[in-house]
Amino acid sequence: MTDSKYFTTTKKGEIFELKAELNCEKKDRKREAVKKVIASMTVGKDVSALFTDVVNCMQTDNLELKKLVYLYLMNYAKSQPDLAILAVNTFVKDCDDSNPLIRALAVRTMGCIRVDKITEYLCEPLRKCLKDEDPYVRKTAAVCVAKLHDINSQLVEDQGFLDMLKELVSDSNPMVVANAVAAICEILDVSDLDSSHDTLRIDSHIINKLLTALNECTEWGQIFILDAISSYNPEDEREAGTICDRVIPRLAHANSAVVLSAIKVIMKLIDMLDTNSDQVSILIKKMSPPLVTLLSADSETQFVALRNINLIIQKRHDVLKHEMKVFFVKYNDPIYVKLEKLDIMIRLTNQSNIAQVLAELKEYATEVDVDFVRKSVRAIGRCAIKVEVAAERCVSTLLELIQTKVNYVVQEAIVVIKDIFRKYPNKYESIISTLCENLDTLDEPEARASMIWIIGEYAERIDNADELLEGFLEGFTDESVQVQLQLLTAIVKLFLKRPTETPSELVQQVLSLATHESDNPDLRDRGYIYWRLLSSDPQAAKEVVLSEKPLISEETEMVEPSLLDELICHISTLASVFHKPSSAFVEGKSTVIKKLTRSVTPVQTTDEQIPEKTKQVKQPPSNDLIDDLLQMDFTPAPKQPAPSNTTSCDLLNSLDLIGDSQPAALTTTPVQVLAPVPVSVPIAAPPSNILDDLDILGGITSAPSPIVPPAFQMQGQASLSGNSFSAHPFVSPTQVWLPMSKGKGLELSGIFRRKDGQVYMDITFSNKGVQPLSNFAIQFNKNSFGLVPGQQISQINTIAPNTSTNFSLPVNTNGPIHKTEPLTTLQVAIKNSLDIFYFTTQIPMHVLFIEDIDVNKSFYLNAWKEIPAANEAQTTLSNIQFSTFDILAKLNANNIFTINKQRIGEEDIVYLASKLTNGIFIMIELKILQCNITISLRSRVTQVYPDVKNAVCGIINCA
Structure with a gap:
């Protein structure tokens, strides 16, 4: 027994x-x-x-x-x-x-x-x-x-x-x-x-x-x-290579956990090796077969392997670039494996394999599993966005799927076609008529919203656009908020594009429904904004509603770089399966990134070396890790009163967002097409709910646009220790450029500053000699940034002995370029009635940051990953007594624009971008923990690091 x-x-x-x-x-x-x-x-x-x-x-x-x-x-x-x-x-x-x-x-x-x-x-x-x-x-x-x-x-x-x-x-x-x-x-x-x-x-x-x-x-x-x-962090590249060589045999182990642990070691250490070395190529080649072998195991093991592979190919795209076929879906795969394979297929898609991928996806779109079919149709759209040369073939495939008249297929196709229109504007509009034939079959909010967006975006090309939108308007109160928001924006677009042909009653009706009949604050806010713009200044309305939208990218589900580095360190654990750090699901777990970087000589600065970077990031739980990177959580700046001579772009400052009073009647005066609102024009930031809801389907785009409006940057106030301050452009201390002893009595001092997109050289001419000085002229030697005087200084009057004269010299950036050492060196010649004098000064880097930069999330993420770790520099500031809000306000006011800010435990992680006048793009990462700030820089031109670092530190430390 x-x-x-x-x-x-x-x-x-x-x-x-x-x-x-x-x-x-x-x-x-x-x-x-x-x-x-x-x-x-x-x-x-x-x-x-x-x-x-x-x-x-x-x-x-x-x-x-x-x-x-x-x-x-x-x-x-x-x-x-x-x-x-x-x-x-x-x-x-x-x-x-x-x-x-x-x-x-x-x-x-x-x-x-x-x-x-x-x-x-x-x-x-x-x-x-x-x-x-x-x-x-x-x-x-x-x-x-x-x-x-x-x-x-x-x-x-x-x-x-x-x-x-x-x-x-x-x-x-x-x-x-x-x-x-x-x-x-x-x-x-x-x-x-x-x-x-x-x-x-x-x-x-x-x-x-x-x-x-x-x-x-x-x-x-x-x-x-x-x-x-x-x-373990190896001491040098040689030791890292030796460890990798001795770990390689574990890739052939029968236990999948051993294989993934070995891959984790190699993935970390490979960053320390020369990317062009034969050893790196061999390691990448040897990692591919064991990963493929894991996909022949049972479904649960496959899923774990696929989740890890998803991270690996985001970090090292070439590991499985020739293994596309192993990710093709099998008929008996469970749905969770199918969806994961589909995602990896899209990541590996390129110009060489797009044909076979598209053929597979077309087959998948005829399966019986509705969720899988939806994902497959969306994957076709992602392929069109990712591989431009195949976009037309993808659109044709989507049209074929629409002809099947399968309801959920048609609706998913319309959603992705909307994204294709965003990616390739004015290219595939000939298919709009085919899309409009399916209006009556659309019953899902996202599909209806996408179709309404298409009609509003191309209202000038659709003869009966007003009738189509009016059909949606009949059941306005029964629609979801998503559809209501898009319908509101689409009708306003129609009115702005065809003011004489659009019945004003249609616009008046949708505005009344959005403001008086709706309890949703987001819809009411947007309705009042449009109402006030249309009734006050149609031109301003056209600039705002019809402004150019940033192009979208396929890489919408990429893991944010610092989190990706952390997850690579946790391959073969639950963190790599959840795509979340262990601190997100293990109580009391502290997460430490042990990121390895290849040993390089640090960039030299004026007073210190920028050390190598070792990241330590804790990531909170999130539903979509790319959303974590691009979800702003800034507190909007207080509303500013509008000036008496309100410009078209300042109208948002004076809007009553609660909208209790009745706006003026709508004007039907024809409006002219104006250029999109430039980034440099101050636009007061509306409340966060409006920024959240004016999305890619609507007229105004905020997120994922990475540039925070300058009013958002410069007009916000924050409290610190009982004192408040307003962010303003940083100005370096006054310098004596030409002392009296070298100028024969003439002393030159001043500062460089930036105002309204222009560099100025504010010069104080002091005559400390015994005779008057006149006939002034100035000339710059060739320099790294093409700086030349914007005008001559001959209009300066005679300077009597013991007197001074101030002159603000505009400086242009369109002159001849010649690399100097250091890059910010500027040699100046000053001529007067006495003699010609020469002096050398350094241009503060912060005055060379331009106001208008075109950055979307795809560009930023790809640029960050494409720049090798060797091109990254880091420095640390201690005892900083400013809040994160204050720091960002100061940086934004000086054209270092915030891409994203996220709160992770007690640490703020902020991504910023800036561009110099000569086009050099700079990416900055700030990690703010209590009174300490870690500043990381990445750029293709590493020579700018010392001066950029000094500029950022100076801006942060300024009062």
Whole structure:
């Protein structure tokens, strides 16, 4: 009869009977009684009353009975801490037993009894077991150190167990090494990583021992060792290459966890290698077959592999660039595998394989699984956006799918065609008539909103656009908010494009419905904005509503770069499956990025070196990680009063967004087409709900547009320590360019500043000589930024002795270019009636940041990833007493524009961009934690780093 009989007893008075059996002299009856106790404990019965009787059974040579008693102890020791001390002597005795299994069992149980009162009694037995002659005991004791550290870390440090644990890393037995490494990693992971744990740091000497033990460990031991190796930062490129070479054989292992752990190590270390070296090519080639092999496993393993592959190809697109066919969907794949394969297919799509991908997607669009068909149709649209040469073929395919008249296929096709129109404006408008034939079949909000957007965007080309939109308007109150918002914008577009042909009643009706009949604040706000614009200044309305929209990109689901670096460090863990950092789903988990970069010589600055970057980022949970990168969370600036001579773009300043008063009647005066609103014109930021809802389907685009309107940047105020300030352009301190001793009595001083898109050189001419000075002229030598005087200074009047004259000289940037050292050097010649004088100065870099830069999210993400890690520089500012809002306001006011800001725990991570007058594009990452700021720079021209760094630091530190 099996042991299952112990789980079926329901007798009354059982505890009394068990107590008697436990105290029986017969060993067999005693063993049976303990089994009954464990069975009762397992099914949830409280048998803690038998604690003393069970502990008395520990004094036995029977290994089975001893295991059962230890199991009981582990379960009830915490609820009976005083009685648990009774077992201490037995533990000490068992740790000296001749049987290594009993010694290991004793030390394992000691680690599992989480009672503070008896931990100090366990130190000596644990110390003996750490030096035991049997490797099985030593490997068990190594894990016990980690468990004891979790109970009382100070005790472990005081007793020297950390040093003993590190000694086990050099053990001759590979399993002891693996367990020691696992314990060390656990301790480092849960501790505060302070100086007391420096003894556990893995160095190059230990790495060699781990690599040696790697070949002899079991598969789980190999995983522990590979995880430890992945946390090590090699000293140079040569060491990183050696580690990669010794890890490569693990790629052929039968265990998928070992394979992914090995890939994690290689993916991290490959960043330290020369990207053009043969070794990198070999490593990339060798990573491909094992990843492909993982896709032949069961569905669950496939899904885990696909989620990891999704990250790997975002970091290293060339790893699987020739393996497109393995990601083709099989008919019997579960839906979660199909969708993941579909996403990877799109990421690997390029001009060479677009034909076979499109053929596959067309087949998928005829499947019976509705969700999969929808994703497939959307994938065709993503292909059109990603591969321009295949866009026409993709559009034709979508039209073929529309002709099938399958409702959900038609609706998805219309949604993606809207995106194609955004990507390729004025190119495929001939298909609009085909789309309009399906208006009556659209019942999903997103499809209806997309169709309305298309009609409004091309209203001037659709003869009956007013009739089509009027048809939607009949059921306005029953539509979703998404459709209502697009319908409002589309009718206003129609009115602005065809003012004489559009019935004003149609516009008046939609505005009334949006403002008076709707309770949705977003819809009401947009309605009042349009109403006030149309009634006050139609030209301003046209500039705003019909402004040029930024082109969209296919890469809408890319993981944000710093998060991607972190997830690469966690390949083969749940973090890589969820695409979220472990801190997002493990309570109390601190996330540390161990990013490796190739060793390079830091960029030299005027007073310090910019150190290499080691990122440390904690990422909050999110539904879409690309959304995390591009979701602004700024607090909008206070509304500013409109000036008396309100310009077309200042009208938003004076809008009453609550809109309680009745706006003026709409004007039907024909309006003229104007240029889009330039970025440099101050537009007061409306409340955040309006910024959120004027989306890519509407007339005004905010997100994902990365440029924050300058009023958003310059007019906002923030409070700091009871004082408020208004962000303003940064001005460097006044400098003496030409001292009196060299100018024969003429002294030149001044500053460089930027105003309204123009660089100015504000010069003070001081005559400290004895004769008047006149006939002034100025000339610049060739310089790195093509700076030339915008006018001559001959109009300066005669300067009498002991007097001064101020002159603001506009400086243009269209002159001849010649690289100088340093780049900001400017050589100037000043002529007057006395002589010609020469001086050299440095142009402050912040005056060369231009106001108008064209950056969308795809460009920013791709530019960041395309620039190699060697081109990244970093510096740190300490004791900064400004808030994040204040810092960004100052940077934005000086043309360093915010792309995104996100809050991660206590740390703010901000992405910014700027462009110099000569077209050099600069990307900046700020990590703001309390009073410390880490500034990271990336650009294709690394020579600008020192001056850009000085400019950013100066702007941040300015009052």
